[in-house]
Amino acid sequence: MTSFFCMEIIVKVTANGFLINGPKSFMRDFWNCLDFFIVGVAITSLVASDVNLGVFKILRIGKLFRPLRVLSRNEGLKISIQALVVSIPAMLRLLMIVMLFYIIFAVMGINLFKGQLQHCNMSAVTLTKTQ
Incomplete structure (x- = not known):
């Protein structure tokens, strides 16, 4: 599921730019920033799933934010x-x-x-x- 969200972010960044390409840039919208944060935490927790560091365990709490992606769609x-x-x-x-x-x-x-x-x-x- 994270791969689909990651692909969506890549398509949006390719179409609108990341930050400095005008008012429609990806990071200028709060909901896109929220999506970016949630996907970033999900990717970090997937990469660091084998590592038992406390910092990465805290980042796994970010999975609780996944339902917030519904807010950016509706x-x-x-x-x-x-x-x-x-x-x-x-x-x-x-x-x-x-x-x-x-x-x-x-x-x-x-x-x-x-x-x-x-x-x-x-x-x-x-x-x-x-x-």
Whole structure:
């Protein structure tokens, strides 16, 4: 499977250029960079499969990124991911406001219930002996 992806990259680089051949160059698109990284990690892990170095074991984790190649093929998923990335700053601001309210109510709860939960009230419990 990696060989097909490698051939695809070679065809795209041949058609559009690698980096400096204008705005349609292969490495000027984020999704092509992602494909290049994933295929590079896959090739490195194939070449270094016999070597037991820790660095190459870490690179094998890159195989987890293979499903991300689907994102570069589906335009709808690309738009969804880009919209999610654009909305992250607004979500972080909202999270900060929610955390502020959480802290305020936590402090209020501590002040309201302080000292009331330090002992056990066993008068409401009746104990019966079973045989």
